[in-house]
Amino acid sequence: MATTPLSKAAGHGGHHEVKFNHLFGNLLALMALMGITIWASYVNFGNSTINNLIALLIASVKACLVIWIFMGVKFATPLTRLWVAVGFIVFILMFGILGDYATRRFEPTAGWELNRPNGGGTALPREWPPAKRPEQGAENFRPRL
Amino acid sequence: MSSIPIEKGLENSSPHQREQANYLTVDWSLKSWLTTGDHKRIGIMYLISISFFFLLGGISAGLIRYELTSPAGRVLESETYNKIFSAHGILMIFTFLVVAIPAVFGNFLLPLMIGARDLAFPRLNLMSWYLYMIGGTLILGGMINGGVDSGWTFYVPYSSMYANSNIALVIVGIFFGGFSSITTGINFIVTTHKMRAPGMTWFRLPLFVWAMYATSVVIILGTPVVAITLLLIVFERVFQLPIFSPELGGDPVLFQHLFWFYSHPAVYIMILPAFGIQSELIANFARKRIFGYHFVAFSTLAIAGLGFLVWGHHMFISSQSMYQGIVFSLISFLVAVPSAVKIFNWTATLYKGNIRLTSPMIYALSFIGLFTVGGLTGLFLGSLGTNVHLTNTYFIVAHFHYVMVGGSLTAFLGALHYWWPKMTGRLYSESLAKWNAVLVFVGFNLTFFPQFVMGWMGMPRRYHYYYFAPEYQPYHLMSTAGASVLALGLIIPGFYLLKSLANGPKASANPWGAHGLEWETASPPVTTNFEQTPIVMDEVYDFDPVLEHEQAQARKALEPTGYEGYEPGALAEPKKDESDLGGKS
C-alpha cells in the first residue's frame, strides 16, 4: 500500500501533480522578473510614478506566478480559488482609507477663494451675500448652499 | 424531518448505558475536558469562561452606574473610574460579545445543525479556546497590574504616548483573543463548506448556520487588521517604533481608520449571530417557516459585505475629509436596509403562525423591539448632521447598548434557554424563566432609555464628574435604578439554570417539538453527534401551522397538563415512543 502513489490510492484526482519543468520554468521566470525589477528601478522614465507602477506591476505578476503555479491554484477547486480571491479583494477595498487623504485637500476653507491656484474656485460652488449685514440674532441668515 | 433513527442500536440497552453514551458523561476527568476535541465540550468550556468574564464586565458596569448617581462621584477616583469603564468596554466586547454566540452556540450547534460529526479541525478548535483563555488572562492581568485607562477604542496618541497604564499587556491579550476568533472563523467556514450532511444544500441550512458563516467571513477578514493595528501601539510603547506619532509626521486619524475598519465589522460579528438565533427562535416558536428565507439569508451576507464599507461613519467629526464622510454616510443608510428587511421578515413570520410564548420566544420578541429601536437610533448617528451633536454623548452609549445588549445579549439569553435542554439534558423552570425574560426587558429599557434623552441633552460619554451640569442627574438615577433591575434579571437565570442541573426533569430529544437536525439526536447528544450520518430529505423549518393547530387541540383534550412551556408529550425521557409527536408529521 505504502508504495502506491497516493493519487492513485485515493483514486479521485483530488490533487494534480505539477510537472517538474513547470516548477523550474516558473523559478526561472521569477528570477528574470526580479532582474527586470532591479534594472527598471534604476532607469529614469521621466516620472517616478512610472517606476512605481512598473515595480508594482512586476511584483503583482510575480505574486500571481507564485500563487498560480507554486501554490497550485491552477489545479485547485473553485472553492479554494474563491478564498484566494476574497483576501486580495478585501485588501484592495482597504485602500478606500486613502480616499480620505486624497480628498482632504479639497475641503472648503473660508477666505481662500481668491488665492487658490485654480483661480478662486473652491471645492464647492458657493455664493456669498453682498456685504449687507443681516439682523443681529436672526437665525439662519447664511445663504443656503 | 426524516432521518435514520438515532437511538438505533441502543434500544435494548439499559437506561444506565444510554446515559453513559452522551458527551457530558463519557468521561469525567478534568484532563478529558482540557484535551477534548469535541466541539460540544469546547462550547461548554467557552460558556463557563465567557460567563466569568461577563460577570467581571457586569460588575464594572455596576460600579460605573453606582458612581454616576452623584454628580461628584461616589467612591472612585477619576483615574480608577477611567480604568473601570475601560475594563467594562474591553471585557464586554473582546471577551464577551465578539466571542459569546459564535464560540458557545456556534461551536455547539454548527456541526449538529448540518449533520456533521464535528467541526473540520477539532484540535484547532481546542487551541482557539486556549488562545481565548490566554488572551483573557493577559487582559485581566493587565487590568489588575496597572489597569488600562484608554477606553476600548485605544485612540492614539493617548494610548501610545500618554497613557500611564498597562495598555501593552491588555493589547497583547486582545491580540491572542483575536487569533482565537480567527481560528474559530476558519473552522466554521471550512465546516460549513465541506462538512454538510448529504442532502443539506445551502438553502436547507438553518439561518443560524448562514449567520455563523457570514460572521466567520467578517472575523477572518477584519480581525487581522485590528490585531496588527493594536500591535503597532504595543510596538510604539515597548520598542518605540513610531507609526502614528504626529511629531514624526504620522497621522493619528489613520489609526482610527484602521481601527474602525475592523471595529465596525466587529459590530456585525456581535449582531449577525444574534440574527441567526433570532431566526431559529421565531421560526420554531411561531411554528412556521421563516418568512422570506432567501431574503433573510442574503441580507445576512449583504450586511457582512457592506459592513466593510462603512467604517468611516465613526469618524465624521474626527477631521476626516468631508467628502469621505458623505460617502460613508450614504453607505451607512444602505446597510440599514438589510437589517430592516430582517425585522420585517421576522414580524411577518408571526403572521398566521402558531405562537407559543415560551421564555426563549419572549427573548426573541423583545429582541425585535429593542433591535428596532437600536437600529433606528443608529440612523441618527449615520446621518451626518445629527451625528455631529450626538456622537461621543450618551446617545451613542444608549444606541449601541440597545444593539449590543438589547440585541446580542437578549439573543444570547434566548439561545441559552432554548438550547439548554439540548446542551445539558435538563429542563429548567419555565414559568420562572418567562417572568425573568420580562424582567430583563423592563430593566433594560429603564437603564438605557434615559440615556437617549441624556445624550440628546448633551451629556458626553466617559464622564466621571458632572457637578457642573447637574441637570443630567435625574437621568443617571433612572438609569442606575434600571441597571439594578437588569442585573437582577441577569443573575436569576444563573440560579434556576444551575438548579436545573441538579434536579431539573430530564429532557427528551426534542422538548420544544422544534425542527432541525440538532433536535433529532439525544439530549445531551452523543459524542459523535449522530450514530449515523443523517440524510436530509426535507426543507428547513418544515412546519405546518394548520395541522399543528389541529394536533394541539386534540392533544389538549388528551393530556391537559403538560410541563409548562415545553411541548406536551415531548417532555420527559420515559415517553420515548411518543416523543415524535412533537411537531412533525
Add this chain to the structure above:
Amino acid sequence: MLTNTPFSPPSASNFAAEYDFVFFLLLGLTIFFSVVVGIAVIFFTVRYRQGSKADRSRPIYEDLRLETTWSVIPLLLGLVMFFLGAKVFVDMKVPPKDAQEIFIIGKQWMWHVQHSNGVRENNTLHVPVGKPVKLTMISQDVIHAFYIPAFRVQMHVVPGRYTSMWFTPTKAGKYHLFCSMYCGTQHSEMGGTVVAMEPKAWANWIANGGESVPPMTLEQAGQKLYNNISCNNCHGADDNLRAPSLYGIWGKQRKLSNGTSVVADETYIRESILRPHNRLSSGYGPTMPIYEGKITEQDIPKLLTYIKAIGTPGGVPASSPTSLDAAALNGTGGTMTPFASNAIQYQENLKKRLDATPTTRRGNPAVNAIAAQEEGRQ
C-alpha cells in the same frame, strides 16, 4: 418647536433650528417604525397564540412584492434622511468668509482660547451673538473634542493639525463647553462655559481685556514675536538667498524641494515653524533653526495670524472690520497696554500665566527622548 421642552438642550446657534428639524424628523420616523413593528408583534402574538381559533389557512412564506416594498421604502426614506443630514453637515463644514477667527488650543485638561485682539481665556469662550465665529483648533497632546451642545457643534481637536468649526450664536446666555473625546484622567473636568453675549456687551468685554489685560492684538503679538525670534532676519519682503518671503503666501500652493507641493495653510506653516527641515520650500536648503520645543503651542497662533495678515494679498490689516476687534464694533477703540519689554520677558510671562495646569507627558520615555533628542540636535 419641541426644542423648548425640558428634555431638549438649549438652541442657541444658527445650526440649532436646521439641526433640530432633521433630528425630530428622524425621531418621528423612529417612533413610527417602532410603534408599527411593536404593534404588529403584539397583535400577531396575541392573535396567533397557540390554541387560538384564528384562521391559519394558506400561510405565506415568500412574497417578492412584499419584500421589495419593505426594502425600497426604507431605502428611499433613508436616502431622504441622508440628504437632509448631509446638507446640515456641509453647512457646518463651510465657514463664511467674514467669520471671526478664534484660536483654541486643547491640552490635558484645559481649553486655552486666543482672541484676535490678544485676549486670552482659559476654559471659557466669549462669543458675540449674531456674528459668525470660526474656531481654529489644535491640540498640544492627545485628541480632544470641542463640544458645545447648545450650539450643536462638535469637532475633534487633533495634535499636529488644525481643525476648524464655525457657528453663529443666536441667543445670549451661558452654555456648557465639554471635551467630549476621552483624553485621560481628568477628561470629565476638561470643559467650561461658553458665554454668548450681546454684541455691545461683548465688545466691551473684549475691549477691556476680558479677564486678563491684553498686551496687544494677536497680530501685533505675532509681529513682535516674529521680530524677536528673528524670523525677519531671513524672511523679508522678497525672496532672498536664505529664505522665501512670507508675503502673499497664505493659502497658496507651495512647491517643495522634494518635488511635491502643499497648500500653505495653518497646519503647514505651523509645521514649517516647528520642524522646518521636513518640508523645505523648493530651492532652499535646511538652514532654518528648528523651533520645536522653543516656542509653545500658544505662541504659534500669533505667528500664524501675523503671517496670514502679511500673507494675504491686499493685506487684511490687523484692525480691519473683518478681524472684528473691539474698536470696530463699539467704535471707541480698545485700550492697549505698552508692549512687553522684550521677547524673553514676554514669553516668561506668558508661560507663567498659561501653564497654570502644566501637562507632563507621563509614561512614555520615547516621547521625552524624542524631545530631548531634538534639543540635542540644536
Add this chain to the structure above:
Amino acid sequence: MAAIADAHGHGHDEALHHQFEDMDQQNEAYLVGMWTFLVTEVMFFGTLFIIYTLYRSMYQMDWYLAHEALNIPMGGVNTIILLISSFTVAVAVRSAQRRERNLVLWNLGITLVCAVGFLGIKSVEYMEKFQHNLYPGPEFGRHPEYLHGAAPNFAQLYYGLYFGMTGLHAVHVIVGIIVIAYLWVKWFLNAKNVTLDYVPTEMVGLYWHFVDLVWIFLFPLMYLMPKP
C-alpha cells in the same frame, strides 16, 4: 460527500480523521482552511502595506533619501534565496504527492538552509542599521550622514515601518523554519500522518510560499524606490 455511512471502513485511509467521510473531503477541507488562514495573513500584512502606501505618498522624497541606506545587493540576494526556497518547497510538495521520501527530505532540507541563510543576511543588515543608529527611538539619527539628507522625522517613520514590516516578515520566516524542521523530522522518521497524506506537506508549502509572496512586494517597496 458521496459516502454516507461506513466512512471508516476504507482500508487505505489511515490518515483520515474521524470527523471526515473520506480523504477527498478531508484534503479539500485542509486546503481551504489553509487558504482562509492565508487570507487573514493577507489582511495582516495588507494593513501595513496600507500604512506604507499612505506615508510614502506623503513623504516621497525623504523616504527615497532614507532608503538609500539600505543594502540593495543583500536584499537582492535574499530575494533570490527566497525564490529558490519557494521552488524547492514546491518540488517537495510534488515529491510528497509521489511519495518520494528522499526527494522530499532533500528539498525540505534545501529550503531550511535557504530560510536560515535569509535570516543570516537579514541579521547582518539589521546589525548595520543598528550601528548606524537607524533604528527608531531616541538614538535615531545620531549619525546624520546615514540619513542621506532625509528629514530625520520622516526617515524615522520610514525605518519604523521598515523594521515593523521586515521584522514581522522575519517572524514569519522563523515560524516557517520551525514548521519545516518539524515536517522534515516527521518525514525523516517516516511518520504515517505525513507519508500517507501529502496535505500536511502541501500546507507547509503554502505557508512558505506566502512568506515568499510578502517578500516579493517588500523588496521593491523597501529597497527599490525611484527618485521622485
